[in-house]
Each structure stands twice: as structure tokens, then as C-alpha cells.
Amino acid sequence: MFVDKVKIFVRGGDGGNGMVAFRRETYVPKGGPAGGDGGRGGDVVFRVDEGLRTLMDFRYQKHFKAPRGENGRSKSQHGKGAEPLIVPVPPGTMAIHADTREIISDLTEHGQEAVIARGGRGGRGNIRFATPKNPAPHVAENGEPGEELWVELELKLLADxxxxxxxxxxxxxxxxxxxxxxxxxxxxxxxxxxxxxxxxxxxxxxxxxxxxxxxxxxxxxxxxxxxxxxxxxxxxxxxxxxxxxxxxxxxxxxxxxxxxxxxxxxxxxxxxxxxxxxxxxxxxxxxxxxxxxxxxxxxxxxxxxxxxxxxxxxxxxxxxxxxxxxxxxxxxxxxAVEPEEGKRKVYRSPSPQPFAIRKENEVYVVEGDRVEKLVKMTNFQYDDSVRRFAHILKKMGVDDALRAKGASTGDTVRIAEMEFDFTD
Incomplete structure (x- = not known):
């Protein structure tokens, strides 16, 4: 069966989590922070395979997720970055972002590659947060989520x-x-x-x-x-x-x-x-x-x-x-006819949008790419991480915006899938 148009979901790998660890060696009292960074998540990469002539395979597999990076380890060892997920496509395949309708890639030559969804960066370990004021921080980041999007694939045959x-x-x-x-x-x-x-x-x-x-x-x-x-x-x-x-x-x-x-x-x-x-x-x-x-x-x-x-x-x-x-x-x-010449666009994840606040029943919901990513990358197991999270929200102006919306001490605030009690 000849298939020349499909819609698939792709997701870059999440970054590995950073680690909170300290040196624990004989004759080394009060060893400093030694938690390594997480590895970068893998990218989803389309690669042209001249042996393919149809998008038939994508009718049976529509979800592609790259592997996540390794978590950081003790003794300042960083996690290994994940290998990219290579997805073979036939020559003449055009990838279009399903929501924005922008052209992500137009692949025509054997071996040509295009990154469709980038993996997230690895979370930083506590060795990255040491300062003279806080030489032994209990702070580490979770890995950044990978990009995810729906992609429409269109095949335009390459014939003389x-x-x-x-x-x-x-x-x-x-x-x-x-x-x-x-x-x-x-x-x-x-x-x-x-x-x-x-x-x-x-x-x-x-x-x-x-x-x-x-x-x-x-x-x-x-x-x-x-x-x-x-x-x-x-x-x-x-x-x-x-x-x-x-x-x-x-x-x-x-x-x-x-x-x-x-x-x-x-x-x-x-x-x-x-x-x-x-x-x-x-x-x-x-x-x-x-x-x-x-x-x-x-x-x-x-x-x-x-x-x-x-x-x-x-x-x-x-x-x-x-x-x-x-x-x-x-x-x-x-x-040869190239109808999109001079008009091709490469999709990149949008710049973080300013946050928005709305009230859903009695809950104040804070939405926005940056604040939602901050929640996902914060390790709430450690008090230092929680204090850092609250400090960043304050600097972004989220606290003042909540007060302007009428929030008071004890009200529930939801960001992504996490709920918090607002403290004025």
C-alpha cells in the first residue's frame, strides 16, 4: 500500500536528574558538595533512507520517544547523555508542525538528517549551586522535559x-x-x-x-x-x-x-x-x-x-x-521545482511565555511555559530546593500577581500538576 501522508507524535528524551551528594572520604572532614549533573536527553532525528518509498510504516507506529539521559551520580560524576532516536524516512519527506503549520524539515537526499524534537538538558547537581554563603547546598534540579509535538509527514515523490x-x-x-x-x-x-x-x-x-x-x-x-x-x-x-x-x-x-x-x-x-x-x-x-x-x-x-x-x-x-x-x-x-524555496522555516520551541493567572473555583491556576518547566525541574525533597523555587517565583512577579488577583494566605495555588498553599 502506498501511503504519502501521516500524522505522528514525537517527543525528545527528558534530561537526567542532578544529584545531591557530598564527599565522604577518610580524613576529609566536612567534604563539600559532590553531586553530578544529569545527562542530556536524546533528540528525535529524521534520517533519509533511499530504500524507502512510502510512509507505510508510520501507519502502525505513530509515537516516537527518545531515551532520557542518565541521572547524575556521587563523586561529581555526570550522567551520560542519551543517544538520539533515528527515524528513517523516504526521500522527499516534508515534516510540518501540526499546530503552527510551519515546515520543520524538507528531506530529499540519502543520509540527510533533521532534528525534529530536541531532548531536554540534564538537571544540575548540587556542585553547581555552591556559593561562599552556602558551601554545602541541598539543591539539585530534575532533568528538563524534552520537546514534544505532533508532526504531519507528507511525501512528495522524487522522480525525474x-x-x-x-x-x-x-x-x-x-x-x-x-x-x-x-x-x-x-x-x-x-x-x-x-x-x-x-x-x-x-x-x-x-x-x-x-x-x-x-x-x-x-x-x-x-x-x-x-x-x-x-x-x-x-x-x-x-x-x-x-x-x-x-x-x-x-x-x-x-x-x-x-x-x-x-x-x-x-x-x-x-x-x-x-x-x-x-x-x-x-x-x-x-x-x-x-x-x-x-x-x-x-x-x-x-x-x-x-x-x-x-x-x-x-x-x-x-x-x-x-x-x-x-x-x-x-x-x-x-x-527542479521547490515550491517552498526561500520560505522554509525550522521549528524551534517557542520562547517562554509570560505567565497567566486564572481562577478555577477556589483555586488560583498559574500557567506559562517557564513556570511549568520550573515546577518539573524542581526537586521538592530538599528544603533548599523549595526555597529556591519560591525565590524564583517571587522574582518573576508571580507573588505580586496573585495578590493582585485577590489571593490571600491559605489559598490554593496550582502550577502544572502541583498545588501549593499561598503565604502572604
């Missing part, structure tokens, strides 16, 4: 040549004839429901990848028929082979079909209509094809190369493939 045209014009038959690909072929519309790839080898040894794409119909740029599910895969092709039923089967007009498909490409994305194009006048073995071909050539003009072929009898295929190979040689890879 894209076969376009109305349903039932013979695109699948052409691909099966000139390559080893075995697409489904039938005498009805939309036999091809997903793209098929085939490697075409020309007689002189040149080769290229050809994609048989589902047939277009009028209104495809608005999602009619297979719509966007088809058009998305054209964006990365370098050359288009426009297959036209020159016999006019089912009473169709070859020139009108050709014009309509080009109009759909232009309406979806103007750059698609600018791609180099060759017309494959198919079904020349059928009656009236020769007459229609002369009319068609007069209508499109001499600027559009038209090659009469028959996928069934194989007539004209050699000339067509040579022409396609020559056109590819004249079309540098850098000229």
Missing part, C-alpha cells in the same frame, strides 16, 4: 519524469512498457489510485526515474477527484510527459484535454506550468489517431514537441525516450 494526463489515456501502460514497474492497468477511470515509480533505461545507457501519477480531471486544483493527492507529487519532477489519447476515445478532444490539464497545473501552482514538457500522443494504433494528430500539432504549435507512440505496439517509444533523456540532460537538477 512525471506522467500526467486524463484518466485512461495510457500512462500506466506506458510505464509498464518502458520499465520493470508493474502498475495496475484496467479499462476504467482511476485504475491508478497511487503513484508508481519505474526506472527507465534508454538504448544508449542513460537512465531516469519515471513516475506514473493518478489521472487528473477538471477541478483537481480544488481537490476534485484525487486533487491534491496527485498534484503534490508533480512538484519535484524535472520534466513532464503529457500523455494524450490521440484517438479521442470516449468522444474526448485531445487538444481540450491537453489545455485542461495544463490549466489545472497552473491553478494549483504556477511554477508547475513552467516545467519542460513533452507530449506523448498515445494510442496511434487506433482509427482516427493520425487525423487527430495533424489537427493537434496545428493547435499546439511548433514550440511543443509531440511524439506519436503506441504503448501497445511499442511504436515510437524509442524516439520518445531519447527525447526525454535529452531534455533531462538540458534541465539541471537545481531547476
Amino acid at each position: 519524469v512525471g506522467l500526467v494526463g486524463y484518466p485512461s489515456v495510457g500512462k500506466s501502460t506506458l510505464l509498464s512498457t518502458v520499465s520493470a514497474a508493474k502498475p495496475k492497468i484496467g479499462a476504467y477511470h482511476f485504475t491508478t489510485l497511487s503513484p508508481n515509480l519505474g526506472v527507465v533505461v534508454v538504448a544508449d545507457g542513460r537512465s531516469f526515474v519515471m513516475a506514473d501519477l493518478p489521472g487528473l480531471i477538471e477541478g483537481a486544483h480544488e481537490g476534485v477527484g484525487l486533487g491534491y493527492e496527485f498534484l503534490r507529487h508533480i512538484e519535484r519532477t524535472r520534466v513532464l510527459v503529457h500523455v494524450v489519447d490521440m484517438a479521442g476515445s470516449e468522444g474526448r478532444d485531445p487538444y481540450r484535454d491537453w489545455m485542461q490539464i495544463n490549466e489545472e497545473l497552473n491553478r494549483y501552482k504556477e511554477t508547475l506550468s513552467l516545467l519542460p514538457q513533452i507530449v506523448a500522443a498515445n494510442k496511434m494504433d487506433l482509427p482516427e489517431a493520425e487525423e487527430n494528430l495533424e489537427i493537434f500539432r496545428g493547435q499546439v504549435g511548433p514550440e511543443i514537441p509531440v511524439y506519436p507512440i503506441s504503448s501497445v505496439t511499442r511504436k515510437g517509444l524509442k524516439e520518445l525516450l531519447f527525447a526525454v533523456a535529452d531534455l533531462l540532460d538540458r534541465t539541471p537538477v537545481k531547476d
Whole structure:
């Protein structure tokens, strides 16, 4: 099954916890702090694997969580950082943040990598908090939580040549004839429901990848028929082979079909209509094809190369493939359509937002990235950590804001999943 669009959840690994420890050695009275830092959590990294051609695997595994870092140890030993979680993806995979719609990565080359969710830093051990005023602190941080987000993956096939045209014009038959690909072929519309790839080898040894794409119909740029599910895969092709039923089967007009498909490409994305194009006048073995071909050539003009072929009898295929190979040689890879060029964005975790306070029944709820992270990274087992937590909240202005909201001694304050008693 060909799958080209999925939604998954990724989470970077949490950082390891820092440790509260002291030197305990013979003949070393009152040893100082010796608690090490926690290790960094692992990142979630997408890596391109050219052996993959579909996002099928993501239909069965939708959650990816990187390992957490090791906790700090005594004797000032820091915890080990976690290895990244490598997630293989096929070439042409675009990762989009599901909430912000920003493009996180656009991976096209084998071995290319992108960090999708970063792991949290390790919590600091008590050796980091020693000061002249407090040379033996009982303070250590928990590890920072890793980034987490929902990601939409879209696959845009990487092919040199894209076969376009109305349903039932013979695109699948052409691909099966000139390559080893075995697409489904039938005498009805939309036999091809997903793209098929085939490697075409020309007689002189040149080769290229050809994609048989589902047939277009009028209104495809608005999602009619297979719509966007088809058009998305054209964006990365370098050359288009426009297959036209020159016999006019089912009473169709070859020139009108050709014009309509080009109009759909232009309406979806103007750059698609600018791609180099060759017309494959198919079904020349059928009656009236020769007459229609002369009319068609007069209508499109001499600027559009038209090659009469028959996928069934194989007539004209050699000339067509040579022409396609020559056109590819004249079309540098850098000229391939990249619709997001200059507009790509790399997702980063948002800057900590100012806190907000709201009242939920009798409880004052404090919300905000920074205060919630502070709660998660505070080790409430130690009095020194609790005092440090309260001091930071005061410096942030949380105490004053609670008073302004009407909080008084004894009221309950909730931050993240922790509840506290407010003391004025």
C-alpha cells in the first residue's frame, strides 16, 4: 500500500536528574558538595533512507520517544547523555508542525538528517549551586522535559519524469512498457489510485526515474477527484510527459484535454506550468489517431514537441525516450521545482511565555511555559530546593500577581500538576 501522508507524535528524551551528594572520604572532614549533573536527553532525528518509498510504516507506529539521559551520580560524576532516536524516512519527506503549520524539515537526499524534537538538558547537581554563603547546598534540579509535538509527514515523490494526463489515456501502460514497474492497468477511470515509480533505461545507457501519477480531471486544483493527492507529487519532477489519447476515445478532444490539464497545473501552482514538457500522443494504433494528430500539432504549435507512440505496439517509444533523456540532460537538477524555496522555516520551541493567572473555583491556576518547566525541574525533597523555587517565583512577579488577583494566605495555588498553599 502506498501511503504519502501521516500524522505522528514525537517527543525528545527528558534530561537526567542532578544529584545531591557530598564527599565522604577518610580524613576529609566536612567534604563539600559532590553531586553530578544529569545527562542530556536524546533528540528525535529524521534520517533519509533511499530504500524507502512510502510512509507505510508510520501507519502502525505513530509515537516516537527518545531515551532520557542518565541521572547524575556521587563523586561529581555526570550522567551520560542519551543517544538520539533515528527515524528513517523516504526521500522527499516534508515534516510540518501540526499546530503552527510551519515546515520543520524538507528531506530529499540519502543520509540527510533533521532534528525534529530536541531532548531536554540534564538537571544540575548540587556542585553547581555552591556559593561562599552556602558551601554545602541541598539543591539539585530534575532533568528538563524534552520537546514534544505532533508532526504531519507528507511525501512528495522524487522522480525525474512525471506522467500526467486524463484518466485512461495510457500512462500506466506506458510505464509498464518502458520499465520493470508493474502498475495496475484496467479499462476504467482511476485504475491508478497511487503513484508508481519505474526506472527507465534508454538504448544508449542513460537512465531516469519515471513516475506514473493518478489521472487528473477538471477541478483537481480544488481537490476534485484525487486533487491534491496527485498534484503534490508533480512538484519535484524535472520534466513532464503529457500523455494524450490521440484517438479521442470516449468522444474526448485531445487538444481540450491537453489545455485542461495544463490549466489545472497552473491553478494549483504556477511554477508547475513552467516545467519542460513533452507530449506523448498515445494510442496511434487506433482509427482516427493520425487525423487527430495533424489537427493537434496545428493547435499546439511548433514550440511543443509531440511524439506519436503506441504503448501497445511499442511504436515510437524509442524516439520518445531519447527525447526525454535529452531534455533531462538540458534541465539541471537545481531547476527542479521547490515550491517552498526561500520560505522554509525550522521549528524551534517557542520562547517562554509570560505567565497567566486564572481562577478555577477556589483555586488560583498559574500557567506559562517557564513556570511549568520550573515546577518539573524542581526537586521538592530538599528544603533548599523549595526555597529556591519560591525565590524564583517571587522574582518573576508571580507573588505580586496573585495578590493582585485577590489571593490571600491559605489559598490554593496550582502550577502544572502541583498545588501549593499561598503565604502572604
